[in-house]
Every structure is written in structure tokens, then in C-alpha cells.
Amino acid sequence: MSWRLWVPLFAFALFLGLAAYQLTQPKDDFVESRMVGQELPYFELPPAMDGIQGVSNATFADGKPRLLNIWASWCLPCIAEAPHLESLKRQGAEIVGVAIRDRPEDVARFLAQHGNPYARIGRDDLSEVQLAIGSSGVPETFVVDGKGVIRYQHIGDIRENDVPILLEKLAEAGE
Amino acid sequence: MIAELGLAALWLAAALAALQMVAGFMAVRDDGSSELVRLIRPAAIAQGVLVTFSFAMLVWLFAITDLSVKLVVSNSHSMKPLIFKLSGTWGNHEGSMLLWVMVMGLAGALIAAVERRLPERTMNATLAAQGVVSLGFYAFLLLSSNPFERLPTPAPEGMGLNPLLQDIGLAFHPPTLYLGYVGLSVAFSFAVGALLTRQVTPNFARAMRPWVLGAWVMLTVGITAGSYWAYYELGWGGWWFWDPVENASLMPWLAATALLHSASVLASRDALRTWTIMLGVVAFSMSMVGTFLVRSGILTSVHAFAVDPERGSFILVLLGIFIGGALLLFALRASTISEGQRFALASREGALVFNNVMLSAILAIVLLGTLYPLLTEAFDVRVSVGPPYFNPVGAIFTVPMLAVMAVGPLLRWRRDRADRIGREVALFAALVLAALILFSLLAEMAILPLLGLALGIGLAVASLLPLRGRKLSRTPLATWGMVTAHFGIAVALIGMASESAFTEERLAAVAEGGSTTVGPWTIELQGVEPVAGPNWTAIQGRLAASYDGGEVKMLTPQSRNFWAPPQQTTESALVTRWNGQLYAVVGDRAPDGRWQLRLWWKPLVPLIWYGGLLVALGGVLALIGRVISDIRHRRLAARIAQRRADREAMA
Amino acid sequence: MRRLILLLNAVLLCSLFGPALAQDTMPPAPYAYRQLDDPGQEAAAQDLMETLRCLKCQSQSIADSDAPMAGDMRHQVRIRIAAGESPDDIRTWLVQRYGDYVSYKPEVSSTTWPLFAIPVLLILLAGGILVGRFRRRGA
Numbered sequence: 001m002s003w004r005l006w007v008p009l010f011a012f013a014l015f016l017g018l019a020a021y022q023l024t025q026p027k028d029d030f031v032e033s034r035m036v037g038q039e040l041p042y043f044e045l046p047p048a049m050d051g052i053q054g055v056s057n058a059t060f061a062d063g064k065p066r067l068l069n070i071w072a073s074w075c076l077p078c079i080a081e082a083p084h085l086e087s088l089k090r091q092g093a094e095i096v097g098v099a100i101r102d103r104p105e106d107v108a109r110f111l112a113q114h115g116n117p118y119a120r121i122g123r124d125d126l127s128e129v130q131l132a133i134g135s136s137g138v139p140e141t142f143v144v145d146g147k148g149v150i151r152y153q154h155i156g157d158i159r160e161n162d163v164p165i166l167l168e169k170l171a172e173a174g175e
Numbered sequence: 176m177i178a179e180l181g182l183a184a185l186w187l188a189a190a191l192a193a194l195q196m197v198a199g200f201m202a203v204r205d206d207g208s209s210e211l212v213r214l215i216r217p218a219a220i221a222q223g224v225l226v227t228f229s230f231a232m233l234v235w236l237f238a239i240t241d242l243s244v245k246l247v248v249s250n251s252h253s254m255k256p257l258i259f260k261l262s263g264t265w266g267n268h269e270g271s272m273l274l275w276v277m278v279m280g281l282a283g284a285l286i287a288a289v290e291r292r293l294p295e296r297t298m299n300a301t302l303a304a305q306g307v308v309s310l311g312f313y314a315f316l317l318l319s320s321n322p323f324e325r326l327p328t329p330a331p332e333g334m335g336l337n338p339l340l341q342d343i344g345l346a347f348h349p350p351t352l353y354l355g356y357v358g359l360s361v362a363f364s365f366a367v368g369a370l371l372t373r374q375v376t377p378n379f380a381r382a383m384r385p386w387v388l389g390a391w392v393m394l395t396v397g398i399t400a401g402s403y404w405a406y407y408e409l410g411w412g413g414w415w416f417w418d419p420v421e422n423a424s425l426m427p428w429l430a431a432t433a434l435l436h437s438a439s440v441l442a443s444r445d446a447l448r449t450w451t452i453m454l455g456v457v458a459f460s461m462s463m464v465g466t467f468l469v470r471s472g473i474l475t476s477v478h479a480f481a482v483d484p485e486r487g488s489f490i491l492v493l494l495g496i497f498i499g500g501a502l503l504l505f506a507l508r509a510s511t512i513s514e515g516q517r518f519a520l521a522s523r524e525g526a527l528v529f530n531n532v533m534l535s536a537i538l539a540i541v542l543l544g545t546l547y548p549l550l551t552e553a554f555d556v557r558v559s560v561g562p563p564y565f566n567p568v569g570a571i572f573t574v575p576m577l578a579v580m581a582v583g584p585l586l587r588w589r590r591d592r593a594d595r596i597g598r599e600v601a602l603f604a605a606l607v608l609a610a611l612i613l614f615s616l617l618a619e620m621a622i623l624p625l626l627g628l629a630l631g632i633g634l635a636v637a638s639l640l641p642l643r644g645r646k647l648s649r650t651p652l653a654t655w656g657m658v659t660a661h662f663g664i665a666v667a668l669i670g671m672a673s674e675s676a677f678t679e680e681r682l683a684a685v686a687e688g689g690s691t692t693v694g695p696w697t698i699e700l701q702g703v704e705p706v707a708g709p710n711w712t713a714i715q716g717r718l719a720a721s722y723d724g725g726e727v728k729m730l731t732p733q734s735r736n737f738w739a740p741p742q743q744t745t746e747s748a749l750v751t752r753w754n755g756q757l758y759a760v761v762g763d764r765a766p767d768g769r770w771q772l773r774l775w776w777k778p779l780v781p782l783i784w785y786g787g788l789l790v791a792l793g794g795v796l797a798l799i800g801r802v803i804s805d806i807r808h809r810r811l812a813a814r815i816a817q818r819r820a821d822r823e824a825m826a
Numbered sequence: 827m828r829r830l831i832l833l834l835n836a837v838l839l840c841s842l843f844g845p846a847l848a849q850d851t852m853p854p855a856p857y858a859y860r861q862l863d864d865p866g867q868e869a870a871a872q873d874l875m876e877t878l879r880c881l882k883c884q885s886q887s888i889a890d891s892d893a894p895m896a897g898d899m900r901h902q903v904r905i906r907i908a909a910g911e912s913p914d915d916i917r918t919w920l921v922q923r924y925g926d927y928v929s930y931k932p933e934v935s936s937t938t939w940p941l942f943a944i945p946v947l948l949i950l951l952a953g954g955i956l957v958g959r960f961r962r963r964g965a
Contacts, residue, residue, distance in 0.1 A: 002506075002510045005505060005506040005509045005510060006506045008453065008456075008457075008502050008505065008506075009499070009502040009503055009505070009506050012460070012498055012499060012502055013499070015464070015546070016491070016494070016495050016499070018546070018549060018550060018553060019467065019471075019473065019491055019549075020488075020491060021553060022473045022549055022552065022553065023471060023473060023487050023488055023491065025552075025553075031557065031881050031924055031925070031927055031928075032925070033923060033924070034921075034922055034923055034924065034925050035922075035923055072850060074850045074851070100850070101850040101852040101894060101898075102850065102852070103851070103852065125852060125855075126855045126898050126901055126902075127855075127894075127895055127898035127899075128898075128902070130895075130898075131898065131899065131902060131920075131923065132923070133923070134922075134923035134924050136881035136882065136895075136924065137881070137882065409890065410892075411889070411890040411891075413890050416885070416886070416887075416890070418885050419885065519960070520960040525960065528956070528959065529956060532952045532955055532956060533952070535952075536948045536949075536951075536952050539944075539948055540945060540948070543940075543941065543944055543945075544941070547938075547940070547941055551937055551938075554937075556925075556926075556937045557925060557926070557927040558925075558926040558927060558932055558937060558938055559879050559885075559926065559927050559928070559929060559930045559932070560930065560932055560941065561877060561879070561887070561930025561931065562876065562877065562930060563877045563930055563931035563932075564930070564931065564932055564941065568945050571945065571949065572948075572952070680861070680872070681861070682859050682860055682861050684859075684860070743892075745892075762859060762892075763853075763854070765853060766853050771859050773859070
């Protein structure tokens with residue numbers, strides 16, 4: 001009979017434990033894509049500005065692993081990220097950009113100011129590609145292997161210490 | 176100097192709380208033989224005075240904008256209107272905690288000064304428990320959130336001129352909830368006190384009841400006001416989102432509602448002893464859990480980076496000590512407390528027990544749905560739990576509860592025959608059935624709104640039945656309170672069901688001079704003009720709305736841009752009629768020059784908040800009724816004692 | 827109430843709002859703020875949108891948010907409904923991309939079964955308490 005009286009205390013202890021554990025955990029708001037490990041869905045985007053090629057899922061199916069960078073000229077962290085994209089490019093990564101809700105003139109201005117690491121940039125005015133690959137913010141970077149399969153997702157802007165990680169993932173995707 | 180006075184008063188109050196605690200426990204242990212016993216009540220009273228003084232000092236610092244005090248600098252500004260300077264006192268973590276302990280101190284002082292119904296030993300135990308809770312909060316304030324901290328050098332100007340925070344709703348909504356939480360902490364102290372001395376008596380329930388009632392009224396008002404605020408301020412016409420922070424305020428309300436009813440059974444029938452104690456502990460623990468969830472930021476993640484982990488841990492430790500201690504005591508003691516009077520299923524108590532169980536189950540569902548995402552996150556899985564979960568799962572328990580609520584008050588205490596109230600039950604059932612059939616034929620409605628509407632109509636009528644055959648002028652205020660509150664629930668329910676079933680929405684791009692319709696309304700966009708406020712610019716739409724071709728009402732919704740800090744807000748515009756509300760929002764301009772309008776016609780939606788206010792009014796009536804009858808009893812007892820003394824003197 | 831408390835939180839935590847997040851200046855997606863012509867389809871879309879989580883917001887459905895991405899998601903929902911997709915398919919499509927997090931309507935799965943098992947347990951428990959209580963009395 002009296003074991004029932006201990007149930008509330010037990011339930012409370014569980015809550016306390018959970019809350020204490022969660023307090024010690026760093027809180028991140030990242031929503032990870034479930035598309036990692038899956039093939040890019042079909043899409044076809046027009047170029048984001050004059051003088052550059054657009055992007056489609058077929059772009060990724062030629063055997064060469066690439067980075068797919070979701071960005072926008074209006075996004076502040078993208079400015080911080082720009083030099084590290086440059087350094088990735090210098091170290092041999094091919095970077096394909098998808099500009100989210102952006103105007104050609106703004107894209108051109110951004111690239112003139114912060115450099116252009118992109119091989120191609122597609123224009124995604126409705127966040128269609130973003131939604132299709134499970135990206136929930138700008139910027140995000142995906143590693144896509146030569147068969148068009150997403151192998152890795154990096155959420156948020158690329159910092160200096162992320163560069164080697166991305167290169168390594170890119171190399172893995174090329175194996 | 177003022178800050179130092181406030182701080183000194185706070186330290187002294189904390190010392191008195193410690194004295195109250197130690198003396199109280201000693202008195203309980205050696206049965207009042209210790210000399211310290213006589214200090215308990217004075218300590219509680221002096222503590223209340225000191226902490227009030229301390230709070231007054233903080234208010235003063237904010238009133239004069241003393242820029243050498245850190246809290247003032249970070250939350251106030253010399254140019255703010257006085258009312259917002261004052262409300263700024265509790266519009267921040269430290270100040271709100273000080274407000275909390277002040278109300279707690281005043282409550283303790285009030286109990287110590289006037290409460291004489293309980294046996295002295297239980298009273299001492301109660302004040303000792305109150306001392307523990309207060310001491311915990313004093314420690315929190317003094318050790319980790321000192322409101323009186325000075326800056327090494329005074330700042331030139333304060334930082335708190337955020338216009339969004341200068342809102343009358345924001346100034347008074349949180350204190351209302353705190354008052355509710357503090358009321359529940361008093362109920363908690365009573366429960367722990369009674370548990371310590373095993374004197375769980377009707378008198379204990381009578382002493383506790385006004386505090387529960389008061390807390391419940393405050394929580395009801397707080398939730399109702401918060402819901403209305405979200406409704407008109409968020410610009411999408413939603414009034415409840417099952418957001419974790421909202422749930423954090425709903426859970427103590429559910430527990431307090433259950434506690435209120437079980438305390439009534441204990442007060443009038445001496446039954447449900449352990450159950451009442453348990454609910455007393457649960458109700459306060461829900462306030463603490465809510466406070467923890469909101470302030471630690473582990474659930475609302477956006478401000479998580481600014482959260483001070485120390486604060487979250489401190490609240491968690493307090494929570495562990497208070498609630499863990501009380502539950503441990505409960506587990507050890509509850510089996511030695513007898514259940515009290517028995518009763519049949521078909522009795523007032525039977526109905527109350529049924530609904531208590533239902534309320535507890537709803538509480539468990541809300542708690543589960545709120546904490547579940549936290550649980551899965553520990554395993555790196557993120558899930559969302561929202562209205563599609565809470566509504567149907569909650570309804571499993573709400574629907575039977577509403578049915579029992581309609582007929583329960585008609586039953587007699589202890590033992591009754593169901594067939595005695597057969598006609599009333601039949602009336603309720605007929606109303607519900609008729610409404611169900613009528614509405615399912617007339618309109619295509621989802622099942623939950625349909626049930627809500629039918630039960631709401633049935634309950635609205637049934638809740639008035641207890642007044643039937645009574646002389647209204649001689650009906651006790653407490654009965655009026657019950658009827659009003661139950662009727663208010665029905666009113667709110669009808670509003671909620673109607674809002675979700677009959678709302679009509681129109682999103683339209685309208686050129687100036689053009690018009691559109693929503694439900695029975697025709698709305699013309701007469702023009703869009705820029706307007707400017709002290710720290711914002713806005714575009715304001717001029718809408719002429721006419722209901723069914725009738726009189727034209729003007730609406731001026733705005734889309735505001737604040738520049739310091741830069742932020743965009745939508746100011747909705749409302750037209751309220753007896754049968755509903757028109758809700759209008761003006762959005763951006765489309766490339767073709769037309770303006771985005773969002774319009775809703777929400778039939779009967781104001782009933783949600785009128786219902787909430789009726790519920791609170793019912794609580795106030797019951798509270799007044801109880802207090803008056805207490806005073807009467809006391810006078811009577813005093814007169815009898817006087818007469819006896821006279822007679823003895825004569826003899 | 828949510829925003830009220832969030833604002834309050836911001837004050838309580840002594841953190842002023844950071845610089846407003848930069849936002850694009852593009853017009854919203856065509857169906858972000860435009861209803862479908864067919865009222866039945868629009869109602870289905872609305873019901874679905876109210877149960878999808880805006881990924882960029884604190885805890886709002888895409889039906890309650892002015893965030894551009896919520897607008898783009900509304901656009902997706904509306905054009906897919908208009909193209910004849912069922913709401914469940916659209917939900918599944920999103921869950922395949924964002925996990926259960928994107929849906930406010932938990933489905934029974936290996937990670938969410940307690941959400942459904944516990945209410946069943948509660949029904950049994952509540953029934954048990956009531957039956958136990960009153961049978962004992964009756965006897």
C-alpha cells in the first residue's frame with residue numbers, strides 16, 4: 001500500500017535529474033537535416049546574377065564532391081563566413097552557392113565586396129531548395145559527394161576551425 | 176544610502192526568517208516548551224515589515240533613477256514616464272524576486288497576526304515551513320541576485336528605454352502571476368505544517384482556503400490577461416498556443432483548481448485529507464517548476480545564451496529542497512493520516528473527487544507534453560508537441576469533467592440518489608444532445624469544437640441550476656461564487672469552440688480605395704498613411720468596415736518600425752460587436768502597389784476572456800463570502816466566551 | 827502571452843535585444859499571404875499550417891509567423907495542396923527533411939510512444955483510483 005506514497009517523490013526526482021542534466025548541456029537551436037545520407041532531390045535554379053551559371057541537382061552528379069553553400073547577401077554571418085569560403089576554395093574545394101531570397105544586384109555587390117568563392121550560384125527565391133534539403137537557416141553548408149548524395153551538414157557560419165573539418169569531409173566524400 | 180538601507184533590511188528579514196524557521200521547528204519538536212516559541216509570530220510580522228521596507232527602497236531608487244545602482248542603470252532611464260519607472264522595479268529578475276519575497280513576507284505576517292483557528296503546534300509548524308521557503312528566496316536574492324548592488328562609478332544614463340517594454344500589460348501581468356504563486360506557497364506551508372503535526376483537520380482546510388482562493392483568482396486573471404494580450408499583440412488572432420511558457424502558467428492553475436475543490440470537501444466534510452495535502456504540495460511545485468522553466472531558459476531557447484546558468488541552478492536547488500522535502504515528508508507521514516469521512520459515489524464529494532482526478536490527469540498531460548521535448552533532447556532527438564496533441568488528449572479528460580461539473584453541484588453531501596436529480600440531468604443531457612445535433616446539421620464542424628459548443632451550452636444552463644428554488648437574497652456569497660465561476664467556464668468554453676469553428680479569414684491584397692469582405696463584413700481600404708510616434712514610424716491603414724451593410728466603423732491598424740532597437744511590430748485593430756470581433760492587420764505593400772490586409776471575423780471570441788473574468792469574479796465572491804463568515808464566526812465565538820466569562824464572574 | 831513573457835524574459839535576463847536580424851527585402855512568396863481560391867483546399871492548408879513549426883521562430887506555427895521562411899513554407903503548403911497532395915503527404919515530406927521537430931502533431935514512433943502510452947496509463951490509473959475508492963466505500 002504505502003509504496004504508492006513514494007511515487008510522487010520518485011517522479012519528482014526524475015524531473016529534477018532531467019532538469020539538472022539539461023542545465024549543464026549547452027543549448028543549441030540547430031535543426032539537423034534528415035537528408036544527410038540521401039540523394040539530392042530534383043531541382044533546377046536559374047543563375048543568381050549575370051555572368052554565373054545556375055545550379056541543378058545534376059550539377060552534383062559528375063563524380064566530383066562539392067560543397068553546397070546556402071547563403072544570402074542580406075545575411076550578416078555570411079560576411080564573416082566569406083574569408084573561410086575563400087580559404088576552402090584555395091585548398092581545392094569547389095563551392096556551389098544557393099542564394100536565398102536575393103536580388104541579382106545585391107548578389108553582385110556582395111561578391112564584389114567580399115570576394116567570390118563560388119563556381120556557380122543558383123537563385124532560390126522561394127527557399128524551395130532550402131526546404132527540399134532540410135536546411136533551416138542561412139548560412140548552412142552541405143558536403144555532397146560525386147553521386148549527388150548529401151554526406152554532411154554544417155549549420156551556421158563557417159569558422160576558421162571548421163575549414164579542416166569540411167576539407168576532411170569533402171575528402172571522405174571523394175573516396 | 177537608500178540602497179544600503181534596503182539591503183540591510185533585506186539581510187535582517189532573512190535573519191528573522193531563519194529565526195522563524197528554527198524556533199518553529201523547535202516548537203514542533205518539544206511541543207512548545209521552548210522559550211523561543213513566543214518569538215515566532217513577532218518574527219514573522221517584523222519580517223514582513225522589513226522586507227516591505229526593502230522593496231519600498233528599491234521602488235524609491237527607481238523613482239529617482241539612482242544611476243549608481245546597477246539594477247536601475249540596466250533597467251531604467253531618466254526619461255521614462257514615472258509609471259514605467261515604477262513598474263520597472265519588478266520588470267526584471269532581481270526586482271521581481273524582491274516583489275515575490277515581499278508578498279510572501281506580508282502573507283506570513285498576516286497569518287501570524289490573524290490566524291487563530293489552528294492548534295498552536297500546527298501553526299508553529301506552518302510558520303516554520305513558511306520560514307524555510309522564505310529563507311530559500313532570501314538566499315537566492317542575497318547570494319546571487321542582489322537588487323541593491325552599486326556600480327563602482329555611477330553611469331551617465333540608464334539603458335532601459337526599450338519602447339516595447341513600456342506597456343501597461345507588461346507592467347501588471349507578471350505581478351499578478353507572482354501573487355498567485357505566492358498564495359500557493361502559503362497553501363504549501365499550511366500543508367507541510369499540517370503534515371508535520373498530522374493534524375489534517377477541517378480547520379486546516381478553512382485556514383488554507385482563502386489563500387488558495389486568492390491565488391487562484393490571481394492566476395485566473397493573469398492567464399486571461401496574458402491570453403488577450405497575445406491575441407491582440409501578436410497579430411495573427413491566436414489566443415492560446417500551448418507554448419511551454421503558457422503551459423507554465425496553466426499548470427499551477429489546474430493544480431490550484433483541484434486543490435480549491437478538495438480543500439472545500441475537507442473543510443465541510445472532513446474527507447480527502449491526504450489528497451488535499453498532496454495537491455497543496457503539487458500546486459506550489461507547479462509554480463516553482465513554471466518559474467524554473469521560464470527563467471532557466473531550458474525550454475524557450477531564443478534567449479538561452481543570455482541565461483545565467485547560476486540562476487537556473489539556484490531555482491532548481493530551491494525546488495529540490497522545498498518540493499523534494501515535502502514529498503519525502505508526505506511519503507513518510509501520509510500513511511499515518513487517516514482518510515477521513517467516507518462518502519458514496521453519488522454524492523457531492525463523489526463528483527468532486529471525480530473531477531479532481533480528471534484535473535490531475537489534465538495537469539499530467541500538460542506536464543508531459545511540455546517536458547517531453549526536454550526529455551528527448553537528452554537523447555539528441557528533437558520533437559515538437561503542440562495543439563494537435565494537447566487538444567484531443569486533454570479532451571479525453573475534459574469532456575467527462577465538464578459533464579460531471581454540470582451535475583455535481585446539484586448533488587447532496589455524503590450520500591445521494593442519482594434519480595433525485597434525474598430531471599436536471601435529463602435537462603443537461605437534452606441540451607447537449609440538441610446542440611450536438613443542431614450544430615452538426617447546420618455547420619460542418621470538427622469534433623472538438625462541436626463538443627465544446629454543446630457542452631458549453633449545457634453547462635451554462637446547468638451551472639445556474641443550484642440557484643433554483645433558493646431565495647436569491649439569502650443565498651450565501653460562496654454559492655454565488657461557485658455558480659459564477661462555473662458559468663464563466665461555460666462562457667469561455669463557448670467562446671473557444673466558436674472561435675475555432677466559425678472564424679473566417681481573409682488575406683487580401685487591396686489597392687487604396689478598394690474593398691474586400693470577410694464573413695458578414697465589408698471592408699474598404701480608404702487610405703494608407705505614414706504616422707510617427709516618439710520612437711517609431713509606422714504605416715497606418717484607414718479601414719472602413721461595415722457589418723452587413725450597416726453603420727461604418729473605422730479601424731486603423733499599423734505596422735510599426737522602431738528604430739532603437741530596430742524592430743518591427745504589427746498593431747492590430749479590433750471592432751467588437753455583441754456577437755464577435757473583427758480583427759484587422761495591415762502588412763507590407765506588394766510590388767504592384769496593393770496593400771496586404773489580414774482580416775478575421777471571429778464570432779463570439781470575446782466570450783473567452785469575459786468567461787475568464789467571470790471565473791475570477793466567482794473566486795472573488797467566494798473569497799469575500801468565506802472571509803465574512805469567518806469574521807462572523809469569530810465574533811460569535813468571542814461573544815460566547817464573553818458571556819461565559821460574565822456568567823462565571825456573576826457566580 | 828508568449829511574446830509578453832519572452833519580452834519579460836529579455837528584461838529579466840538583463841539582455842537587451844541584439845541587433846535585429848538582417849532580413850531580405852524580397853517580396854513574400856506568392857502564396858505566403860494569399861489564400862487558395864477553393865475554400866475547402868484553403869481550409870485544409872490552414873489546418874496543416876497551424877500544425878507545422880516555424881523553424882526560424884521560438885515556438886510558433888508557420889501560420890502565426892511573419893518570418894520569410896514561414897512565408898515560403900506556407901507557399902509550399904498551399905501550392906502542394908492546390909496540386910492535389912494530401913496534408914499528410916506534405917507533413918511526411920517535411921518530417922523526412924526536418925524530423926519530428928517540424929510537426930506539432932507527434933505521430934506514434936520509436937521516439938514518441940510515451941506521449942501516447944502515458945495518457946492510456948493515466949486513463950487506467952484514474953479509472954483504478956475511482957473504482958478502488960468507491961468500491962471500498964460501497965462494501
